[in-house]
Amino acid sequence: MAELLTYPDQRLLQISGLVRHFDDPKIDETIQQMKETMEEHDLSALAAIQIGVPLRVILLKKEDQYMLFINPAIYGKEGKYFPSTESDESLPGAKLTVQRYPVIKIMYQDREGKDQFYRAEGEEAVTLQRKIDMVFGGYLFDKLNKKERKRFFKEHGTYGDTCPSLFVKDKILAALRLFLTLHALAILLSPFVDMAKIVLHYNTLLFVLEFVWVIFYAIYAKYETTKYKNCTSCQGANVFGTSAIYIGVATILYLISWMVR
């Protein structure tokens, strides 16, 4: 028997690859382990990824017989989406409502690698949709909208590799934003208030300061986000884009200050 992985185990949150070599002995070994795990936990269906094997293999127990689906793909469905409230042994304690089809048509391969087709309906269709999502790397929480997903992560914890809620890089950026706002305000007031004229006088110095600030942000952000590879706001392109925008704003302020002067 293999360990039944539960959220937020990183081994569970992998995407499974297509089975390409049907003579690989690992397939039978995996199927055997899946059967044992299903018996032990009294499960009606299991995806290989739930025991940490990233292969597109699903077992469904139907009237004490096991049905094997290798490389399953849903190519058709019947009826309209309906809300289905589900739980899954890999997400203990979670009961989530997602959209499912009442009937699905699956193309898959059998143990010999031959194409087969299957039409599932009712509870079986719902279970298979959930398991097929899993082999494509999708879990119940992936089907929730942003707000509901946030709530799920709050209740069940994130899996460590998502963005932390607060980065130091964001504080550097917030401070720069404030500085640029005050800078812009001072330029606006400069025709009327003598004290504000200082920003025109030292415009080059201010531009250099803001430029260096952005560069410092970019370097620090790159350093800080190295460990968060899976986080969208940590992508190099994002840091680069943000830096470019702020340099653009600083440049505009610099040009305006010359014009006002």
Place this chain on the structure above:
Amino acid sequence: MAKIVVLGAGVSGHTAATFAKHWLGDKHEVVVVSPNSKWNWIPSNIWVGVGEMSPDEVVFELAPVYQKAGIDFKQAKAVSIHPEGKEGSDRPYVTIEYTDPNKAGETEEVDYDFLINATGPKLNFAATPGLGPDEGNTLSVCTYLHAAEANTHFQNAIERMKKGEKLKFLIGTGHGMCTCQGAAFEYIFNIEHELNKAGVRDKAEIKWISNEQFLGDFGVAGLHIKWGGHIVSSKVLAESLFAERGVDWITGAHVKEIQKGKLQYELLDGSEGEETFDFAMLIPPFTGVGLKAYDKEGNDITDKVFAPNGFMKVDADYSGKPFEEWKAEDWPKIYQNPDYKNMFAAGIAFAPPHPISKPAKSPNGTPITPAPPRTGMPSGIIGKTVAQNIVEVIEGKSDLENLKHHASMAEMGAACIASTGKGLLDGSAVALTVYPVVPDYDKYPGTGRDPEYTFGEIGLAGHWIKHILHHMFMWKAQLKPGWTLIPE
């Protein structure tokens, strides 16, 4: 003085010709043969198809651009290639037939030292009876003129719905072997977005029909996207998007025949079905443009030079291996014809060794597998790489047996921004990156893709990027200042 002849002025051919000329200067000659007088930024055609851009915004006249660049432009279509020359001359040449209104129908022999075949695809509407704008049953967005025609029908449909009619929109692929699902995907969501804007969304039933094995396959075996902190297949993203926007779908479908307002299809399981529609935009399958090839004696060697689908054979493995034996090395690296080393094929014109998605046949033997897409980014990179290799041969830095620069699609990433609605503040697009385009199952066991270089996001920022890219590539293609700095 060396002479490079480029057949085709699409993304790949135009990139190859302009860079070759840029690098070689006036010491050598670059000739472009294209039946079209205009260059078209094809990715923006979907916006022409919903009336958000005019046809003029996505094209420009090629002749003045080539004149400025010092490229000899012949508005003509290539008819045949004679890589061994003819009796009495060893010099290879192509036969062309002018489409230029001033010389229409005239033929000419254009000799070359190096040939780049970048003729792109022939839109093979004939593969499915009743398919395509000429038959009057379905529309297309594959050319700017098709897209403009689709928009006329679309605006008419909106008017009808405003009067209370309920209409059904069917969008997707018109054959089991189509590629370019991405364009149809963009079009269906732009249609949905525009119908919302026009206030008639409730009058429209919108349905997707495609030859993908699953929703989100896109002809590349799916994309793997970092989403919410872990990697998810585009299947999950696509299903969510279709559900959210209320768009129905059928996949694994080979469209067999189309009549006015209805079509028949065969599914992967061999069953058959029928769909009715009031408006249909179905992408046709692609084949080669039908170029012929002849040897010195005038014998037809088309089968030797071209694959059965009409695309040119290059340095790929065409042995027809089964899916489980596919390797990254099957894909071409230098796009050089194995028999005639001074002949190259770039962009869509080269024959891929096999699909990217897992192949499938219905029990009746009908193949229902997306053909491999070659979008703008790989096409541009391939065109530039081919030009770079040829230029180095001309300059004596390398020879045709040892070309240095590679552009294998199995070693190349691609960024794709698929529009799902146009608008400055309410637009959206799905931004995706994938590496490599062709899965390398040995290097990245499982999905064949590097999870560190995948990225996906949907939102307004993606739309802005798509819009900026439109202007950037139009700028680059017109060879305006700084064009060489803009990446492919």
